[in-house]
Amino acid sequence: MWLWFHKLASPPHAYRLLGKMAPWFGWPALAMILLATWWGLARAPADYQQGDAFRILYVHAPSAWMSMFIYVAMAVAAAVGLIWRIKLAHAAAAACAPIGASFTFLALATGSIWGKPMWGTWWVWDARLTSELILLFLYLGYMALRSSFDDPQRADRASAVLAIVGVINVPIIHYSVEWWTTLHQPASVTKLDKPAIALEMLYPLFIMIIGFQLYFGWAISRRLRGEILRRERNAKWLQEGA
């Protein structure tokens, strides 16, 4: 088991494996996202209260989900790197940040575009929106902190602490609609009993979420390969191979 693990975490092996995996994420991601877009825009029935504006859900909710999922993945990778001193885990955490930041931006922007016709305002300072904005600042802070160190090992350790501390924000985002009064509607899908949304409206949502997850798999593979090369610039396998 440990032998296998060390092989997997060895940079040259990971580099090659990620290169092989990337297209297996990329093409299905494209297919799923296109299918969900067509389904969500053209086939799903319009909402009886929100009309066609509700279709923004299909890009907004998956983006918001990804913004939190990627943050947790980043914090876990950072913790693994910190505790077991695995450089590859730090590299993975670093590769997560720009992807997570873009999904957070998308969640905020599409939410704002949806909020205008439904709530009559682009933005309110309520718990859900504010905590999601803090998530964006956490990603940006993490990236800024990393780039402020010349020594990659110190950058790894300092930014890992920030990522781990910031993970507190994720449950706050999730439960914000229950803990505080807010304009944002409560969760309709992740309710334990039965989702409060019609099934025919739900399929494109699930397909889009899977599509975004696969897209993340593709993007992290590409970015992590870049990270590995940058960190391993003086390693022997690079000079011999390549």
Added chain:
Amino acid sequence: MDLQEFLRMGGYAGYVWTAYGLTALVLLLNWIAARRSEAREQESARRRSRAD
């Protein structure tokens, strides 16, 4: 369903299309950025191994 009706999005065309367009744009930019950062590191690794 006719195309005109579809594009109108029940009067919410501006909001719906902007949201989807923005999503497509951000995913595309991410795709380009990820490809580019990988290519840049590959190029610099190649240059270093030639210099040795």
